Amino acid sequence: MRLSLLIASLSLLSSSALAQKLIGQVVDSxxxxxxxxxxxxxKRTQAGTLTNAAGTFTLTNLQPGDTLVFASLGYQAQKIQYTDQPGLAVKLVAGLALNEVVVTALGLERNAQSLGYAVQKVEGRLVSEVKAPNFLDNLAGKVAGVMVTAGSTGVGASSRITIRGESSFTNNNPLFVVDGIVINNATVVNRVNDDANGFQEIDFGNGAMEINPDDVASVSVLKGPSAAALYGTRASNGVILITTKDGSSAGKGIGVSFNSTFYAERPFQLPRFQNSYGQGNSGAFKYGNGLGGGINDNISYSYGPRLDAGLLIPQYDSPVTLPDGRVVRGADTGLYSGLPITPTPFVAHPDNLKDFYRTGRTAINNLAVAGDYAKGSYRLSFTDLNSQSIIPGVDLQRKTLAARLQFDPIRRLKFSSSLNYINSGSANRPATKYGSENTNYALSAWLGRQTDINPMKQYWQPGLEGIQQFSYNYTFFDNPYFTLYENRNSFTRDRLIGNLALTAELANSLTLLVRSSMDYSNENRQFRRAFSSNRFKNGAYAENGVFFREINTDFLLNYARSLGPVSLDVSAGGNRMDQLASFDQYQALTLAQPGVFKLTNAASPVEVYQQSGRKRINSLYALAKLGYKDLVFVDITGRNDWSSALATPTSTANTSFFYPSVSASWVLSNQFRLPTVVSFAKVRASAANVGNDTGPYQTAGVFTARNPVFSQPAFSEQSTIANTNLKPESSTSLEAGADVRFLNDRLGFDLTYYDARTRNQILSLPIAVSTGYSERVINGGEVRSRGIEAVVNATPVLTNRFRWNVSLNFSRNRTTVVSLPEEAGTLTLGYNRIYDNVNQTVWYQVRQGDRMGDMWGTGYLRNAQGEFIVGSNGQYIADNALKKLGNYNPDFMVGLSNQFSYRNWNAGFLLDWRQGGILVSRTLALAGVAGQLIETADRPDAGIVAPGVVNTGTADNPNYQPNTRAIPAETYYRMYYDRNHEENNTYDASYVKLREFTIGYSVPETAWLAKKLRAQRLTVALIGRNLLAVSHIPHFDPEQTSFQQNQLQTGVEDMSYPTTRNVGVKLSANF
Structure with missing residues (x-):
């Protein structure tokens, strides 16, 4: 009610002038x-129309001072201010929209035709129309060369983003800049001490996810070093520049906009299980106490009795009648163990996983107020995001308050400010990876097919509330409802992102910009583990404190002048970056009293881990832009950084490094008389060198605070040997491209080829433990990244009523290892394993000549024809030598967007195609071993003959004959899916996904509803995300990430939660 009154009152203010009507015509000049x-x-309301066959148009609800924007393919756009005139004749000049502006490095606006490097722009409406809670997901499929992989823990999960593949052994994250503010996009998980028995890793999201799409005006992606060179050491992986909306387009008075998005969410795809056999081994099962007191009741394999065969068997939820006549459940063993359990029908529950997940919902509401006046403009925005996950007990809340202000107090002086305050939190975040704290550990991998999960909703044993959970198996598993409602991982985060800027015109053509910006965040986390948890029998409690603060102060002096046919634009400036980060963790691994989650309730000494780091970079930079007759443009830039991360206690010799770039473009269509079918043609080329330094404390050893010893402070030296002669990584890039458009811009092609080499990589190599250390920091190795990108824009149909726009982007990247440091034969960049078992490990390794992204693991022996070799026991022979499983990077990526408009209707969809790459599935491996997957339903009494060959000859002279020996079905499936051998659990990761869909209707301004609400624009749309996918991977969405050692990884699916299919509605109104 309050919101309605606010909108109504503001709309009255915005309508202080009488609504006006304008009739006009648009013609060729x-x-x-x-x-x-x-x-x-x-421009103020974003309301608009199309001219009819006669070129005429009608607009209503205008106010004097409104800016009208006229545009058409093949013509330069024109802006005209409405001055209360009843009629208007507009003449458009034919030619390319040469005034198209894109935001480039340091926030400088550039004419698109003058750029000598690849920059791709995404309009704000394209990232907010079908928005996702994680901002990065809104970029997927929309930019050539940009790969976004959504997280695997539901709403609030981290997403991974790379630009033009991976060129560094250690850091491939692009830089994010919002309104000139460098923001943090790190993912910081809790520190894990014991993978098998302690707290599991929790994904609390990454920094860029909090960017509010409703506030975004445009996104510019600086893909290569040439485009990003002015950002120096932080630009080697590209830059994503985000410009937010301001009030300059609001017109006189107050403009109010409101939009509301609501999604209903269901699991996108769930594993398909067999429902013929229940829990047990060798056909036998009987529940006793879930600890081995019955027959196979402490195991989790589904090789037990047949289901739905009329059998009556004691089960965990079977009734137990007490002497006083009361009835409890079979697993209520805390107070009532030893009593007979009444057998109940042994039947399948095929929907036990489906029934566990609820219908999720996400509501995103945004209200914005904007105004433009003689001495400036303003925009205020408030956004509320409330999401209830499909996972019970999991949610995400986020409130964003944004403000942009521009004030021109006197002539030649401008003041501007941008401010975003973000408050986010969750009552519970789900655990990642394999282990009992992840509900999929039981539900997707090990849950017996006879298990009804509904009784588990009452997750305390009667009389032992708060002390003993109720579960179907007490040996390995927690009740999933108990996990989600009692073992919570909550957080609250406050974040402030803002800047203050002053621009002074010192003289004609000479301006000075002085700006200071900050990204500040403070996060508090709590981890609660109730008594009787599988990993913490006496409960546990932990706290994390995560702090980050970065301040950037910069200045830029700019001189621009035209000297006849020559245009000159010269800038020089500097920047000082000061970054401080800290992480504190306190753990009470046993509690004295149940239900009291405080560190003071610890029954044993609290474990303490504290880490902090500080880093500064001082920079000077300059750039010169030369243009000649709008034909040829040349850019030259240079930047010098001085990084504290490369200083030592006694030397600053390696702290300084210089990064130059040069780029040029030649507009052929302005130089030559081309065929009339060609409306614009440009070629471009660039060369650049940028870098990548490291985190603090890599050049000198430090001591870390540890648990006190005998009540005295204790410290330990880091396990890495520092390098006092460490140098920054160096990336050299060459790029060439062309932009050609035809038929008055109805068809356009933008092509790019790039070749980049990254040398002097900073990495840590393992060393012998006898040294007292585990690794040492070095420089070394070279990686080469090459690729092509193509963007095609077309308007196949254009009439006065119907318009169809198509945008297609294609990219192919190949990154190869040219050399490794110190002649190393193999370099391990990371791994993904179950618990800390080296035999269940996927290795991310590189070798000279191989590609970045190669994955290694083990499998079974094969002959030269690729057939499995079977041993005398009828089983495959293990091959414990590491073999290349494949590469997780796609061979190529394609994004296809279609937009349609007909009168007041509009529709669109986005297809995302990734071809190639592999994915190793932990879930399918374990569910296969357990006999849960539908593929394990075939269990003939005669057994299964493993496909393969038997060697009847010798090792030197093999003679392979088809295998004929049958083995029990249980033996076959446990062998085939064995988690110690990843080869059989590796899948083709290719997919085509319908990522976005929308169909909407704009209510005419003359309609009764629009008049009643005094709305100048009113739209309603049906929207959807992640609706369909075609892939080679059974059972789940092929888009997956996983965590290991605080690294967000691709290529491995590890007990992931299902992604969601989102269908909803969006309402928007402008007043």
Whole structure:
């Protein structure tokens, strides 16, 4: 009610002037012929229309001072201010929209035709139309060369993003800049001491996910070093520049906008299980106490009795009648063990996993107020995101308050500010990876097919509430409802992102910008583990404190002047970056009293881990832009950084490094008389060198605080040997491209080829433990990244009523290892394993000549024809030598967007195609071993003959004959899916996904509803995300990430939660 009153009152203010009507015509300036299908938009309200066949249009609800924007394919856009005139004749000049502006490095706005490097722009409406809670997901499939992989823990999960593949052994994260503010995109998980018995890793999201799409005006992706060179050491992996909305387009008075998005969410795809056999081994099962007191009741394999065969068997939820006549459940063993359990029907529960997940919902509401006045403009925005996950007990809350202000107090002086305050939190975040704290450990891998999960909703044993959970198996598993409602991982985070800037015109053509910006965040986390938890029998409690603060202060002096046919634009400036980060962890691994989650309730000494780091970079930079007659443009830049991370206690010799770049473009269509079918043609080329330094304390040893010893403070030296002669990584890039458009811009091609080499990689090599250390920091190794990108934009159909726009982007990247440091034969960049078992490990390794992204593991012996070799026991022979499983990077990526408009209707969809790459599935491996998957339903009494061959000859002279020996079905499936051998659990990760869909209707301004609400624009749309996918991977969405050692990894699926199919509605209104 309050919101309605606020909107109504603001709309009255915004309508202080009487609504006006304008009738006009748009014609060609040369021929005076009408231009049908031209767009006419009111900048303040974003309301608009198309000209008809006669080129005429009608606009209503105008206010004096409104800016009208006229545009049409093949013509330069034109802005005209409405001054209460009843009619208007508009003449558009034919030619390319040469005034198209993109935001480039340091926030400088550039004419698109002058750029000598690849920059791709995404309009704000394309990231907010079908928005996701994680901002990065809104970029997937929309930019050539940009790969976004959504997280695997539901709403609030971290997403991984790379630009043009991976060129570094250690850091491939692009830089994010919002309104000139460098923001943190790190993912910081809790520190894990014991993978098998302690707290599991929790994903609390990454920094860029909190960018609010409703506030975004545009996104510019600086893909290569040439585009990003002015950001120096932080630019080697590209830059994502985000410009937020301001009030400059609001017009006089107050403009109010409101939009609301609501999604209903269901699991996108769930594993398909067999429902013929229940829990047990060798056909036998009987529940006793879930600890081995019955027959196979402490195991989790589904090789037990047949289901739905009329059998009556004691089960965990079977009734137990007490002497006083009360009835409890079979697993209520805390107070009532030893009593007979009444057998109940042994039947399948095929929907036990489906029934566990609820219908999720996400509501995103945004209200914005904007105004433009003589001395400046303003925009205020409030956004509320409330999401209830499909996972019971899991949620995400986020409130964002944004403000942009521009004030021109006197002539030649401008003041501007951007401020975002974000408060986010969750009552519970789900655990990642394999282990009992992840509900999929039981539900997707080990849950017996006869298990009804509904009784588990009452997850305390009667009379032992708060002390003993109720579960179907007490040996390995927690009740999933108990896990999600009692073992919570909550957090609250406050974040402030803002800047203050002053621009002074010192003289004609000479301006000075002085700016200071900050990204500040403070996060508190709590981890609660109730009594009787599988890993913490006496409960546990932990706290994390995560702090980050980065301040950037910079200045930029700019001089721009035209000297006849030559345009000159010279800038020089500097930056000082000061970054401080800390992480504190306190753990009470046993509690004195149940239900009291405080560190003071610890029954044993609290374990303490504290880490902090500080880093500074001082920089000076300069750039010169030369243009000649709008034909040729040349950019030259240079930046010098001084990084504290490369200093030692006694030397600063390696702290300084210089990064130059040069780029050029030649507009052929302005130079030569090309065929009339060609409306624009440009070629471009660039060369650049950028770098990548390291985190603090890699050049000198440090001591870390540990648990006190005999009540005295204790410290330990880091396990890594520092390198006092460490140098920054160096990336050299060459790029060439062309932009060609035809048929008055109805068809356009933008092509890019790049070749980059990254040398002097910073990494840690393992060393003998006898040294007292585990690794040492070195420089070394070279990686080469090459690729092509293509963007095609087309308008196949354009009439005065119907318009169809198509945008296609294609990219292919190949990153190979040219050399390894110190002649190392193999370099391990990371691993993904179950618990700390080296035999269950996927290795991310590189070798000279191989590709980045190669994955290694073990499998079974094969002959030269690729057939499995079977031993005398009828089983495959293990091959424990590491073999290349494949590469997780796709061979190529394609994004295809289609937008349709007909009168007041509009529709669109986005397809995302990734071809190639592999994915190793832990879930399918374990569910296969357990006999849960539908593929394990075939269990003939005669056994299964493993496909393969038997060697009847010798090792030197093999003679392979088809295998004929049958083995029990249980033996076969446990062998085939064996988690110690990843080869059989490796899948083709290719997919085509319908990532976004929308169909909407704009209510005419003259309609009764629009008049009643005094709305100048009112739209309603049906929207959807992640609706369909075609892939080679059974049972789940092929888009997956996983965690290991605080690294967000791709290529491995590890007990992931299902992604969601989201269907919803969006309402928006402008007043």
């Amino acid at each position: 040369a021929s005076s012929q009408p231009i049908p299908g031209a767009t006419v938009q009111v």
